[in-house]
Amino acid sequence: MKELPLLPPASLSRTAVDRSHVHRGGGIDAIWETGRARAVLAHRGTLLVSRGGLHLLDRKDVPEDSVMLYLGADGEGTHFVGGALTDEGRAAVDRRLAAETDRDPEDLLTDPVGGLHATRPVWLGLRELGTRLSDRDVALATSLVAVGNWHATHTHSPRSGAPTHPAQAGWVRVDPEAGTEHFPRTDPAVIMAVVHTDADGTERILLGSNALWPDDRFSLLAGFVDPGETLESAVIREVEEEAGLRVRRPRYVGSQPWPFPASLMLGFTAEADSLEVHTNDEELTHLRWFTREELVEELREGTVSVPDAVSIAGQIIAAWAGGLDPQTTGWSARG
Template identity: 70%
Template sequence: MSALLGIVTSMKPLPLLPPASLSRTAIDRNHRLRSAGIDAVWQTGRAHAVVGHRGSVLVSRGGLHLLTRDQVPDEAFLFYLGTDGDGRHFVGAGLLDDGRSAVDTMLSADQARDAEPWLTDPLSGIHSTEPVWANLRDVGEALDDRDVALATSLIALSNWHMTHTHSPRSGASTEMAQSGWVRRDPEAGSEHFPRTDPAVIMAVVHTDATGEEHLLLGSNAMWPADRFSLLAGFVEPGETLESAVIREVDEEAGIAVHSPRYVGSQPWPFPASLMLGFTAEADTLTAAPDDDEITALRWFTRPQLRAAMESGEVTVPTTVSIAGQILFGWLDGGTVPAPR
């Protein structure tokens, strides 16, 4: 496309992102069993539940903590997540606050809690022999492929069920169907499906006259002043992904970019995003924050960014997110790092 437009691209290309962090999966979603309902899943005799509450999951012994059918509280939203390579089935149990209280009581208050060591080492609790609650952002990299796939879908579906209990057509209470993958309006007869909001996230790069690359990072108004990341934004109705990249950079940084190139995607269930990663090129280092969403913008060469990170002058996303994957891929010279 860039050749057709007469544009010469100079940025060293990033390869497509490998399955990493929350993009990993080792689950067969098994659509065939969804129509049979949750009872049919339990009746296989090989089903367990994984539990989520407001972005957190219950973990123990290095992975998701599994509950039996009898241990799942009545207050939970139940949905079928799929099966693994060994034929085990997994049910997601999304909890409201009263459901979490029921789980904590069942496990005993001194076992299911936000453990003290997590204040200084978020990954410490995942190896506990007793179940503890952990935010998926903190433990996503530590979970194996199966568990990260289960946890990501668990949180995404939990968020949807908790916020879409009524029909947008009639206002009537909706009913779960298809093992939790559909909500039906009994009055209007309409079906409603889990929401996914596409958003673009982009590494904006300028190559100077010497051939050195500069990466543009921004600081969001809701973040600490030292936190910087890639620019990002939601795709608007009727808009292509490439157009969204160009528009968002113009809106947030006042700079024109070209040659958007797709590098990979990642679910980000906080609450319901699908992040679509791109690179884009800028012909100038002139940029200005919108002072609304973005309060500061900075260009970094690779040595400058490494030095700023090492000194603590700036903090950047970890590789649990696609932002971190793309950023560290660029920092490593254009090669996206392997999963960590």
């Protein structure tokens, strides 16, 4: 097969933030005391946005019961604190925003009705925002959602069962009884473009349809890496488990954080010597091989859909097919 180049940073992989780990040790209070800090807010995977980017707030605007996280600094020296809100904190923020609108309703006449570019702040999901935010804002948002998810699900120590508390500017949770430190987890998963090349050089890509998706929706095969397993071995194992197919020459093409809730997607290509497939996986309803021409044509006709560019699956499919443009191929917007 024709080798794919490394994917350029796209969607949730983009960044223009210095994570500046040296600032974590001083805690959140020290960040605020720089006088150059702003806050951004997240709640259950949604972000508060306005005017085309993350809505920036001051310290007083962050509810006290939020888990606060130092996200880093931009090139202008502004530090960013992320607030992962509780349900009560989200309600308090919404009440304050509604009260501000009641006091000053004048610009509502020209304000877009919701959406990223609304003058008034609105809550939108990270998947919807992934390709639309700036490099700086998407890096802040992705880190905040990912670590916020971890804080929400790891409130107690796995050693003593005691409630833990945040430390190191939100990047550690400490067990007060055992004195142990616990760090955010990331679950590595491989996602692969399996390609078969005919004797005449015609390439076909293998795509699968998940049981939870519409019948016309297809994507790459993927799966989590087992403990003690290499990435390359995970590619070979997952393809055999899901498609009954042996592949060779796994080659890395790029990665992307996917904090839904805590994955790191590691993209590969792999070569298949056979077109004979059968699904052994209850999650997959059917598998299909596509030539480049078949895939592009069916996307344009709307008879199939694939992930869009918010996910690395869509990025790899587009790279293999020759730079598909979601605006002209009928890509589904369902990430």
